[in-house]
Amino acid sequence: MKLTRFLLPALLALFTVTNPARAGEELNLFGWSEYIPQGVLDGFTKETGIKVNFETYASNEELLSKLVAGGGSYDLIQPSDYTAEVMIRQKLLSPLDLAQLPNLKNLAPEFRHLDHDPDGRYTVPYMSGTVGIVVNTERVKTPIKGYRDVFTPAFKDRIVVLADPRELVTWAMFTEKLPINHVTPESLARVRPVVAEWVKLIKVFDSDSPKTALLNGDVDVGVVWSGEAAILWNENRKFQYILPAEGVPQFVDVLAIPATAQNKAAAHQLINYLLRPDVSRQISAAFPYTNPNAEARKLLTPEQLANPASYPPGHPKLTTFHDIGKAAADIDRLVTDLKSAR
Amino acid sequence: MKSAPDRRTPRWRAWLLLTPMIAWLVLFVVAPTAILLVYSFCERDEVGRVVFTFSLENYRRVFDPIYLRIFARSVGYAGLTTVICILAGYPVAYCIGRAREEWRHRLLLLLMVPCWTSFLIRTYAWITILKEEGLLNGLIRLVAPTATGFDLMYTPTAVVIGLVYAYLPFMILPIYGSVEKLDGALIEAAHDLGAGPLRVFSSVIIPLTLPGIAAGTLLVFVPAVGMFAITDLMGGARVPLIGNVIQNQFLVARDWPFGAALGAVFMGLFALTYWILLRLGAREEDPA
Structure with missing residues (x-):
């Protein structure tokens, strides 16, 4: 307790020094537990100065119930495909500004227009x-x-x-x-x-x-x-x-921005960052799901690609x-x- | 001149002093309970938002045999936990309470130190001990290489171990409070009047420390009935207790009105039990 009380201000001070421009800006991320490595988020904060408040859930239902309850204001969420489908229908998601997401081109074509979001206007695949x-x-x-x-x-x-x-x-x-x-x-x-x-x-x-x-x-x-x-x-x-x-x-878990998000610009920035091949590769190393990012897959080791659970043969x-x-x-x-x- | 009784009625200054407590009660007890009651008569929509249409369906469901059985099972687990806590905690509390003054605080400190670590971390520590390839079975195999060891993890026994571990301090502390105040002269008097150690314990010490036991029982039983984290982590979420079912309604099933109805009935049951206990206590003190 004492340690965190001492460390937190120290860390904050550090980030304020390195990134005076965006200092103080925050992003509320609500994602699955055991899915986004802390190192990746730290890297984002280091590059942009945006502090990421990361909260986790263990089921789509938990995400949905917290979102409709209006508790907490989340800027970026990570529903599974079928939950994103309800959210789109219930107008709980904000349309994405694709111009802010140039890294979308890295995704494999088969992950671009999925059933839950045929136009790809609301969601970006994270892992499958x-x-x-x-x-x-x-x-x-x-x-x-x-x-x-x-x-x-x-x-x-x-x-x-x-x-x-x-x-x-x-x-x-x-x-x-x-x-x-x-x-x-x-x-x-x-x-x-x-x-x-x-x-x-x-x-x-x-x-x-x-x-x-x-x-x-x-x-x-x-x-x-x-x-x-x-x-x-x-x-x-x-x-x-x-x-x-x-x-x-x-399942395809996607990134999406809730309609009630406060900091949509930062949310777009984080999506684009997570789509970067070198970042996506780190995620695959920590949580070896099937990576929909074709460019990131090129950076994976043969051993990672041979893992039958991540990339089933045939x-x-x-x-x-x-x-x-x-x-x-x-x-x-x-x-x-x-x-x-x- | 003011008369004496007048001085006893609270004036605005007294009310002012009470304001924080009243505000606290209204904000954190009365208001949430009212919301709970209102929700329990509502319905849910497709995504789980509460719809304000009057319905008794939730209460009808609470009294479905499935949920009554879950209620009964939860009370059983909590009851067993309370009994074990009394049996294990009483001697500890007694020894600490009767220890020499300078030792008492050190012993109490030992009791508190584990609580400085997060409750979840301590529960995970138990998993490390009880798992099949864990510390306990490792020790057994070291002593007796042919023994099969225990298969404790994810069983009801593991849940009770977890509950007893989590709530034991809440039993020991109130009993310690009673034991510390125990008048040694009364015990000596009982001895002088010819009572044996067993008699002294059952007729003098137990009645005098009963308030501590009663307080400890409430502090252990009530939270143990509603506990859900330990049943999930150490019981493998196999057999739901009432705490799990309620948590499930809010986080998984997205059926807040039903969860609220369960919570309301749960609270009603406690209020009833508490009231009965109070009545019994009053009758004991005043047999007429």
């Missing part, structure tokens, strides 16, 4: 990834191909999954061959017994850092974000990443989420219900 299965091959010798192989009694209390009701229900829908973006009371009734069985087998629900339980040896398999899987693979090659046979959820069929409106509440209720029933 999949949700898949991680297996500790030292402990698990049976072949794992899909969700059905994970959620078996053999792995009771050896499984970690994302604490995300939508994901859990979507995996069950994949195994039942139901459309994941068309959630009806009937389809929920179909997956209910499946999810009920699964919930009994799961040991840990964790969206922030599901790798921890795997690294600690508390579980042997997991259904997690690809970036977490990539970190595990870098840590130890015994952690293998498998794209589930029944269906693979893909051309797997991926499915993105779309907004499902009020059905999201039904999903949450179903999962709460089944968790409590144990």
